[in-house]
Amino acid sequence: MERAGLVVESGGTQCTIKVTSDAVETGSILKLGKAFGIVTGMRFSEDEKVGGRHTLTAEVQVFGETTGKGIKGIKKPLEPYTKAYPASVGELEGLLDCLDKISFGKVHGTDARAFVNGGEYDRHTAILASTGAGKSFLTANLIKEYSLKGLPILIVDTHGEFQKLLKQMDVGDSVIDVHTVGRQRQGMEMFTIPVSTLSCHDFTHFTSLNENQVHALDMVLNKVYNTKGDKYSMDDVLSACDELAEEAEDNSKKIHVETANALGRRLKGMARSFKNIFTVDGTDINSLVEPYKITIIDTSLSTQGVRQSVVSYISKKLLDGRINKKHSLEGETVDNVVLFVVEEAHNYGGASLDHSCKRQLQRIASEGRKFGVGLLVVSQKPSKIDEEILSQCNTGIYMHITNPRDKDHIRRSFESISDDIIKELDSLDVGECIITGAMVKLPFLLCTVDKINMPDKKESKLNFKKPEKIKTAGFDY
Numbered sequence: 494m495e496r497a498g499l500v501v502e503s504g505g506t507q508c509t510i511k512v513t514s515d516a517v518e519t520g521s522i523l524k525l526g527k528a529f530g531i532v533t534g535m536r537f538s539e540d541e542k543v544g545g546r547h548t549l550t551a552e553v554q555v556f557g558e559t560t561g562k563g564i565k566g567i568k569k570p571l572e573p574y575t576k577a578y579p580a581s582v583g584e585l586e587g588l589l590d591c592l593d594k595i596s597f598g599k600v601h602g603t604d605a606r607a608f609v610n611g612g613e614y615d616r617h618t619a620i621l622a623s624t625g626a627g628k629s630f631l632t633a634n635l636i637k638e639y640s641l642k643g644l645p646i647l648i649v650d651t652h653g654e655f656q657k658l659l660k661q662m663d664v665g666d667s668v669i670d671v672h673t674v675g676r677q678r679q680g681m682e683m684f685t686i687p688v689s690t691l692s693c694h695d696f697t698h699f700t701s702l703n704e705n706q707v708h709a710l711d712m713v714l715n716k717v718y719n720t721k722g723d724k725y726s727m728d729d730v731l732s733a734c735d736e737l738a739e740e741a742e743d744n745s746k747k748i749h750v751e752t753a754n755a756l757g758r759r760l761k762g763m764a765r766s767f768k769n770i771f772t773v774d775g776t777d778i779n780s781l782v783e784p785y786k787i788t789i790i791d792t793s794l795s796t797q798g799v800r801q802s803v804v805s806y807i808s809k810k811l812l813d814g815r816i817n818k819k820h821s822l823e824g825e826t827v828d829n830v831v832l833f834v835v836e837e838a839h840n841y842g843g844a845s846l847d848h849s850c851k852r853q854l855q856r857i858a859s860e861g862r863k864f865g866v867g868l869l870v871v872s873q874k875p876s877k878i879d880e881e882i883l884s885q886c887n888t889g890i891y892m893h894i895t896n897p898r899d900k901d902h903i904r905r906s907f908e909s910i911s912d913d914i915i916k917e918l919d920s921l922d923v924g925e926c927i928i929t930g931a932m933v934k935l936p937f938l939l940c941t942v943d944k945i946n947m948p949d950k951k952e953s954k955l956n957f958k959k960p961e962k963i964k965t966a967g968f969d970y
């Protein structure tokens with residue numbers, strides 16, 4: 494194998510090599526004597542020690558050396574003039590080998606499968622990149638890999654694209670179950686949300702309410718809860734609202750009759766518009782979470798408010814159900830562990846969002862691991878996502894990102910990311926990603942994500958038919 498270079502400077506776990514092969518790039522994994530290292534950056538230098546002008550050097554982070562029983566950290570710097578070679582396919586796959594290995598691509602520039610530790614799904618993962626970088630393809634690949642291992646998966650599919658993507662892939666024995674929200678589609682079940690999961694602020698995403706009306710609604714919801722418990726219908730809410738208006742007339746409550754009446758009118762409008770969506774019981778989440786099952790909740794035809802309620806409801810049910818299961822508590826259980834996939838996560842865990850879905854996602858992010866609920870958040874606007882949620886994602890998968898604000902937010906939110914990696918995010922091509930954190934043993938891994946063969950749909954957008962001219966009495970019209 495062609496030599497990659499020669500160690501010219503070394504200290505701690507860092508070393509600099511003089512590069513002698515075109516194959517060396519940032520992210521390349523090298524074998525240096527018994528040790529392995531990853532190229533974290535490259536530059537041309539005129540340093541005399543290197544000998545000669547404009548010599549290409551690479552900074553290498555040495556992450557371990559082979560012993561008889563695997564790999565362990567190095568305790569002293571590498572000797573100068575150690576020869577560096579590109580790690581072979583066998584060596585790379587050996588390095589990345591682990592118990593629950595899955596792979597959604599190849600180690601960049603090689604034929605080695607980029608194995609990551611799927612067992613870390615419950616320590617949460619974030620996929621962050623600009624639009625068009627390949628997030629959805631990567632997410633679909635990841636879902637396929639998990640489901641081949643049987644992990645139950647629940648996806649909130651904002652763009653209605655995962656059924657099509659997963660159909661092009663081999664998901665083995667897994668069943669793909671699609672539920673639609675709001676609109677009936679042939680052969681698909683409807684996913685419904687219980688009214689009782691909506692907080693008074695959540696209602697403001699469906700109908701405009703002023704501060705007084707929100708306050709009155711809070712009283713209404715408390716009233717329904719006190720009489721009906723945690724299962725009630727929209728009609729129950731409407732009756733409680735009428736009662737509140739009557740009580741207001743008696744002046745026994747600190748609420749204006751007009752406020753209560755206006756609230757009633759708004760709620761009636763909402764009940765009409767969302768009658769297929771908000772029900773008493775909602776869909777039974779436990780039946781959606783099964784091994785070898787991928788459940789897609791297609792929210793592509795719903796409003797943002799409905800999607801947020803879907804995320805809020807599912808998150809709450811999953812975590813509460815798992816807590817009940819683990820501690821054998823009364824109430825509904827979710828019998829299996831699960832990976833919950835949330836695309837467009839900035840819409841549900843937005844830093845400035847006031848919706849219960851954000852609090853529910855925060856709960857999963859901080860407590861989910863103990864109960865077997867893993868979160869996979871996907872977003873093109875990392876800087877808009879609540880830091881509490883992002884910082885709980887122990888694995889970061891980054892694709893092409895240029896926005897400095899997004900990069901800054903990522904740097905703040907993730908312990909495992911270094912400035913070297915941040916600098917590289919600009920230069921990633923479509924379908925290339927950097928993985929860092931819990932799922933990889935290496936400081937980071939540069940990976941080319943497997944392509945999904947989608948039917949080619951390249952069509953001109955500006956291909957209009959000319960209107961036909963009508964001839965009447967020898968004139969064109």
Ligand SMILES: Nc1ncnc2c1ncn2[C@@H]1O[C@H](COP(=O)(O)OP(=O)(O)O)[C@@H](O)[C@H]1O
Pocket residue numbers: 622623624625626627628629630631923924925941942943944945
């Ligand atoms: N791993 C990949 N290999 C090759 N092409 C890819 C890959 N991932 C994405 N693409 C191309 O980029 C396009 C956008 O990918 P997509 O996953 O939808 O991006 P995003 O979700 O980040 O907006 C795809 O339609 C496909 O043509």
Ligand SMILES: [Mg+2]
Pocket residue numbers: 628629
């Ligand atoms: Mg996408």
